[in-house]
Amino acid sequence: MGTIGDLGEFALIATLTRRLPQGPAVLLGPGDDAAVIGAPDGRVVATTDVLVEGRHFRRDWSGPYDIGRKAAAQNLADVVAMGARPTALLVGFAAPPATDVEWAERLYDGLAHECRAAGASVAGGDVVAAPEVTLAVTALGDLGGAPPLTRAGARPGDAVAVRGRLGFAAAGLALLAAGRDGPAELTEAHRRPRPPYAAGAEARAAGATALLDVSDGLVQDLGHIAAASGVRVDVESAAVPVPAVLGPDGLRHALTGGEDHAFAGTFPAGAVLPPSWTRIGTVTEGTGVRVDGREPPPGAWDHFPT
């Protein structure tokens, strides 16, 4: 099928755009100076993440379809973590001109399919030449008239609960780094996180006081709630879900592994949580995060190490 450099900018955009069905929130899709997206709430939730080859994914460990799904998922999860409904994605795609057109098509299929899973669509973007593949994804969402679920609303006495897999992506990455390609449940979790997009609506219905998506690791992300809310978060490690497949390092992966895009929230003491949520601790007065009453071990995911 040739390379994207042979195809050229405008033909590449046309080829990729044909693979992007537009959802009802997209009032004007690709092809003009900008897209126009419905924002019926009168506010728009917006978030951007950049994924760089060799740092956030490796083309020898992940295929383009999975890279696309992952890039979309981590941004859609951020929108859901505000208690909003995802509406649209904008995708900046930088790649070497020698990249196969088919590789790019599969990438955009992944982006489009993950969007569909979250009720959104890819409404626009940009393609440019660059030495490595870089994806810059912006996700937009609508709050539907409700206040955003920030990190700042947790209060002493609240319950702390999680929804979604913890530690799977980190365990999968550790396996791939050790040259192993299984168990598939773990390596696939690294390649393609599956954020439970229903979590935002569930958390809101249960009266959540704070919500975020677990991208840096549970302990570190709960630390963001603690800092923003001016509280302490006490985690009981025995309550953290650690399935046997995670192996002997399971608890460590579950506490510090990022990129599963599970959701963590705080809820009033008497709140009735849906069965898909697991209570793992309590909000108290103080600062920081404690695991079984102690300072947690270091080892979170730093996106910008030396």
Add this chain to the structure above:
Amino acid sequence: MGTIGDLGEFALIATLTRRLPQGPAVLLGPGDDAAVIGAPDGRVVATTDVLVEGRHFRRDWSGPYDIGRKAAAQNLADVVAMGARPTALLVGFAAPPATDVEWAERLYDGLAHECRAAGASVAGGDVVAAPEVTLAVTALGDLGGAPPLTRAGARPGDAVAVRGRLGFAAAGLALLAAGRDGPAELTEAHRRPRPPYAAGAEARAAGATALLDVSDGLVQDLGHIAAASGVRVDVESAAVPVPAVLGPDGLRHALTGGEDHAFAGTFPAGAVLPPSWTRIGTVTEGTGVRVDGREPPPGAWDHFPT
């Protein structure tokens, strides 16, 4: 001041965020899973561009402040080209860990100052490590109850007009490539385009039927209006503003040079244009663009060459 790698992700974000004053449209700024931006119109205009070091800018030709202003300007211009008012920017910043903190601070000063010039602010973003500096900028805007000014509304009989400098950035780039650093009016135009942000409101007030920002070169961008509207655009080269500073290749630069982020629009035949706009041609039946009745020369700006 050290490098951004020494500082680490979270301290870098805190350092940069302190330099970003938040405008009234930003309801929730940096620090949570996502920002919340006002969209009083019930729709949001959204556009993304990726700028890659060595391709869209060179650090030996442009300082960080100018790179920031340019990255913001080209996205804000896309919002204005839809007839919308810019509200917010999200910035994905990828850079080598060895980058000086001060360099990053000046970059964000440039982003913030260009935003202020357009009435917007930097409401969020992401920082990641990468081998080269890459900027992924998303701009959002509000239509204020009016329909978007797309590329598809031009009709035979309309006047074609431009607002802003044409060919300056291309002439400046040619000078820098030839090892010259002047005239400053041209080299500065390459380093820091100055889109006339008032052009969107002016065009709307004058009844514009189509509008876009000239990023790829006047002839090529008018071709986008011709294709989207199903019309032909006839340009009279003698009417195109070509100041003497552009030199002997002035007309070529003005017709094919991109990245000044001037605006080109079409207007009903009887429309009264503000004095800042220059009529340069007419919309007729047919396809494509003609300059003085002939096929224009090739030489537009391709963002994705082989």
